[in-house]
Amino acid sequence: MVSPNIVLVHCHDLGTYAGCYGAAVDTPNIDALADDGVRFDRHFVTAPQCSPSRSSLMTGRHPHQNGMLGLAHGNWELGPDERLLPELLAEAGYETHLFGLQHLTEYPDRLGYDRIHSDEPLTADAPPSVHETARARDVADDVAGMLEAGDHDDPFFASVGFFELHRVEENGGFGFEGDRYETPDPDAVEPLEFLPDRPGIRSDIAEMQGMLGAIDDGVGRICEAVDEAGLTEDTLVVFTTEHGLAMPRAKGTCFDAGIEGALLMRQPGVLESGRVVDDLVSNVDVFATLLEVAGASMPDPNRLAGRSFAPLLRDGESAYESRDRLFAGMTWHDRYNPIRAIRTERWKYIRNFWHLPAVYMTTDIYASEAGREVQEEYYGEQRAYEELYDLEADPLEQENLADDEPDDPAVEAVRDRLRDELLDWMAETDDPLLEGPVLPNDWETVHPRREDDREATRN
Template sequence: MRPPTLAIPHTVVRTFALSLVLLLSVSGVTKTEAADASANRPNIVFIIADDCTFRDIGCYGGQAHTPNIDQLAQSGMKFNRCFQAAPMCSPTRHNLYTGLYPVKSGAYPNHTFAADGTQSIVHYLKPLGYRVALSGKTHIGPQQVFPFEYIGKKNPDMKQIDKLFSECRDSETPFCLFACSNEPHSPWNMGDASQYPPAKIKLPPYIVDTPQVREDFSDYLAEVTYFDDQVGQILQLLDKHQFSDNTLVMVVSEQGNAFPFAKWTCYGNGLQSAMIVRWPGKVQPGTVTDAMVEYVDVTPTFIAAAGAAPQPDLDGKSFIPVLAGETDQHKSFSYGIMTTRGIINGSDAYAIRTVRGQQYRLIWNLNHETKFTNACTQAPYFQSMVEAAKAGDSNAKELVNRYYYRPELELYDCNADPLEMNNLAENPEYASVIKELKSNLDQWMASQGDEGIETEYDAILHQHAYKGMTREQARKAWETKNSKKGKQQGGNGKKRKANKSAGE
C-alpha cells in the first residue's frame, strides 16, 4: 500500500512547468518542440466488459458475434494469456486501477474498498496533464482513492464520452478514459437473443445441458454482442474526433461469466481475460502474443505509455516491450485469490488461492471440507442442473458435486487441458510440479501479507457493512447475522464429506 501523496498547488505546478520549458530552451529544445512532445502523448481508452468469459468472444474462438472486437484484434495485438487476480467484479476493478494485488490493497472480498492512502491510476496520470475519467460501472471505493471524473453510471454514457472527447480536442488535453460496461452481467436482458436460438448454441462441456441453461446462455451471448456494440460506438467517437491515430485502446473481458466453473472460481474460465490492444505506430496490426500479463500490469503500462517513470512499489509492471514487439515474454507466473466470505449466498469461509505457470495451474482450496456456494448455486440455471442430477443424469450429478465439493489441491495442464477438467493432483508423476508451484504460491502469499484462512475470516473487515469495526466486533456481528443462514446453506465451516450427493 502506498502512502497518500500531498496535493500540489496549481501555482506550484505552473511554476514547475514554466521552469521546465525554460530548461528545455536552454538545452536546445524550443518551447514549440516541448509543446509538440506533450501533444504527442497518447490518449488512452480502456473498455471493460462485466462477467464475460473470454472464450465466448469471436476472435477467441467463441460463438458470440463480436465484429467490432474482432476487427480491433486485426488492427492491434491479441493477448492469449491475460489474467486478473480475483474472479469477482469489485476486487478485479480495484487491482486494475491500483496496480496492486487484492490482499495488499485490502480490496479482496466482493463489495469491497481499498485501504486509505492507496493510490490509483488517477494519482499517476493527472499530474501529467491527463483528464482521467470513468464512465459506467464503478464498484470501487473510497472516492479519495479513485478521484476519477465520473461521467455516466452503470454503462458507458456515449453522450458524455462524446463531450469529453470534444473538450479534450479543443483544449489539446490528453485523456485516459475507462469505459466500464455492465454487460454481460446478469440479468441477461439486453441485446437480441434471437441471434442465438437455444437449440443451436453450443454449451461448454463443464455445464450441464438443460433447457433452462440453454435459454439463459442464449440471453448471455446476446449481451456479449451488446457489449461489442458499445465497443464499436466508442471507436466511432474516436474516429469522429480524429483521435484514433494517437490513442492506445485496450479492451478486456473481466472475469468469466456467472455460469459454473467461471466467475467465483480460480479456474482459467474465472481468471483468464481477453485483452486486445490497438496503438497505431506502436503495435503491429494483426499480431498475437503468448506473453503472460495480469490486470495489475495495466496501470504501470499506462504510466509508461504516458512517459512517466515506473512506480517501484506496484505489484504490476509495464508490458510496453510486449506491445512494441520487442519480446514475447513478460511474466512467468500469474496469481489468483477467491474469498466467499461476505458474498451473496457465499460459503462462510472458502478460501481459494492459485498460481499458474507457463503450463500448469495449481489451485489450493484451503477450506475444502466445506461446501462451496455462491450466487451461482442459487440461480435457476444451476438449480436446473441439480434437478437433472436428482433425476438420474450421471453427468449432471458429477458436475454439480464437483462444483460443490473440491479436493484440497487441484493441478491442471493448461496446454493439454485448456478447460481444466482433468485434475492431475493425485497422480504421483506430478508431485514435483505441485511442490514447485506450491512453494511459489506460498512465497507470493507471504509477500502479500496473505495468511490464508485468517485472511479469509478477516474479509468482512474490508466490506462496508463492517468498516471501522475491530476484528472481534466484526466477527461477532458476522456470527450473529449469519448463524442460521450458514447452517441452512451448509457453508458454516463444519466438516462435510466430499462424496455428498448433488440432490441433498
C-alpha cells in the same frame, strides 16, 4: 514522445467470449478492434470476481495487498494508502474521466477522477435504476458526445464501464434479461466446452449473447467516435474485462474459465495491426503498462505486483522477460471462499482453504438456469483442499492430479514445487490467509479517503 489519450473500456463477466478469441459469437466491432491492434491470448486476472479484480487493474497490486478482499457493495474498500491509476495519470498531466460503472468503491470521489459523468456511484449490485445509466450503448453515446464536442483537454484518460454481461435478478432467479436484448434461438447457440450441453445452459448462453451484442455495439461506437474526432493515432483504446463468464466452473473459481479475460489494445500508426501476443500477462501488469505508455511516474516497485509489458506492444520481445507464472485467488464474495492459485505455462495448482462444494457457484450463478442444471452434480461432494491440473493434457481442468500420493513421481514433484512457490508468494505479499480465517473487513482500516488526504498525497 507525446503521451497518448487513453480510453479504457471494461465490461462485466466476459472472459474471452468474443469472436476474435474463437468463440462462436458475432462480435464484429470487438473483432475489428483486435484486427486493428494487439490481442493478448493469455491474459489472466487476479480474482474471478468483480471488485477485487478491478482493484488490481487500478492499483497494480493483488486484492489481499490493496485491501479489496471482497465486493465494494459488501463494505470492502481499498486501503487508504493505495495509489490509483487515475490519480497517477492526473499527476502526469492527464485530464481524467469516469463514464458508467466502476464497482471499486461506494465513494467514487476517492478514485481521483477530474470528472465523473454519472449522477450516482455505479456498482454491479446497485438498484436497477442506476444500472440503466451504465448500459453499454448509452455509456458509449456519452463518451462519443464528449469526443464530438471536444469537451476534454489533451491528453485525457477515460475509464468506460459497461454493465453487461452481468446477471440480474428476474423470475425468481438470475438471468441475462432475454426480453430486453435481441436473443438468438437457444437451439442455435454453441455449447460452452467446459459445461455439459443442457437446455438451461443453452438458454443462458443465448441470453448472454443478447447482452454481448450491446457490448459490441458500445465498443464500435467508441472507436468510431475516436476516429471521427481525428484522434485515431493519438489515442490508445484498451478493451478488457474483470473475469470469466457468469457460468458454473467460471466466475467464482480459479479455473482458467474464471480468471481469463479479454485484452485488446489499438493505436493505429503506433501499435502493429493484427498482432497476437501469447505471453502470460496479468491485469496487475496492465496498470504498470498504461503508466509507462503515458510517461507517468511508477509507484514504489517494491509495492507493485505487476510490471509493464510495453515492449510486447512494440514487437520488442527481446527487451521483455516473459512471465513464467502468475497468481490469482479470492477471499470473500457472497460467502467466505478463500482460494489461492498459481498458473504456469503448463500447470495450475489451486489451494482451497475452506469447506465448500466441489465447484463453488456465486449466488447469481447458483440461482440461474445454468446453475440449476448442474447443482446436483457440483454440490454432491466437498472439493479437495489441493488441486493440480496439467493444462497441456487437460485444458478444461477436469482431472485433479493432486492426490495425497500421486502415481507419477514427476507429478508429485510438480505439486510440491508449486505448493511451495504459492506459499512463498503468500508470505512475500503478506497474505492474511497465512494467519488464519479472514473476517469481513478485517483490514487495517476500511474507510474512504477524504479529498484533503488525497491532496496531501499528491503534494
